[in-house]
């Protein structure tokens with residue numbers, strides 16, 4: 001675990017303005033208000049009395065950056081670049097939304113230090129989740145009650161590994177809570193939206209953990225680790241499904257598959273957080289066969305045939321480490337379209353037992369959270385003062 005510290009507070013949106021409403025009768029007053037409000041936002045953005053700065057803006061998830069001058073016209077310039085978007089958040093590289101703008105003229109900025117000229121901000125559109133940008137450095141990320149190290153393993157598919165997120169005791173508590181409810185794992189039958197099958201391609205056991213059905217002290221542990229991982233993902237914990245715990249005995253596996261598909265129950269699984277709950281076994285690697293390929297494949301049978309159901313010699317292979325959490329984004333950034341680079345599988349366990357858990361962040365649940373708590377409530381940005389990069 002990283003250094004323990006107090007719970008981080010989300011930034012307070014301190015400035016909100018309307019820039020478009022004018023009527024014949026109130027034209028002058030409205031124009032004056034607009035000017036004052038725009039000046040307030042501009043002052044907020046450039047700091048007290050500092051110069052107007054130019055920043056680079058890159059689409060969430062990567063792409064060509066373009067420059068944006070943070071003067072009175074930044075909103076219209078930004079919306080002209082992303083004409084389909086109703087709301088555009090601009091996030092910094094620490095995973096904090098520093099300013100936002102909506103198509104109806106609202107905008108705001110976090111109470112944050114002035115932006116340095118030339119820094120890169122990432123444009124997160126509408127209801128879609130923040131996607132951690134790839135970085136050659138290992139970043140240190142504030143997850144509320146700890147700081148964890150986040151390593152980029154691959155950009156296509158987008159896979160990141162957070163080290164030391166759960167302690168040994170927390171991993172043990174998740175396993176012992178799940179043990180009495182373990183049942184044979186299932187998968188959806190191809191072409192079906194609700195009919196499931198047991199056995200190949202997935203031969204492990206599974207337990208779904210519903211926090212409301214648990215008792216203390218396990219309940220507090222589950223709440224704590226789920227909150228920590230949600231904060232790592234910069235998403236509201238309510239936008240994740242119940243945790244699904246997995247156990248693989250020797251010879252058990254999950255052949256190549258994606259975590260999204262045609263069924264609405266899984267189509268919106270934007271982000272998988274895979275918890276590794278132990279490492280005292282051999283085999284059981286997680287492999288992504290499309291990593292480092294120019295083009296992904298889109299047929300499950302061809303993927304399984306070409307890569308022998310699960311292999312470790314090409315693509316990206318992750319050897320489970322207790323307490324680590326693997327993040328991978330199953331949908332294209334700023335979109336609900338499946339990313340076919342995300343084929344992955346759990347290779348045969350050779351000896352010992354492998355324990356892991358899925359925690360899926362789903363677009364439908366993000367939407368439910370927004371309905372309940374407000375426009376940006378599915379996001380959970382944290383302050384990250386003093387958090388930097390390690391070499």
Ligand SMILES: O=C(O)CCC(=O)C(=O)O
Nearest residue numbers: 254285286345346356358
């Ligand atoms: O156990 C693993 O390494 C992967 C699990 C997985 O892909 C899944 O349950 O969907």
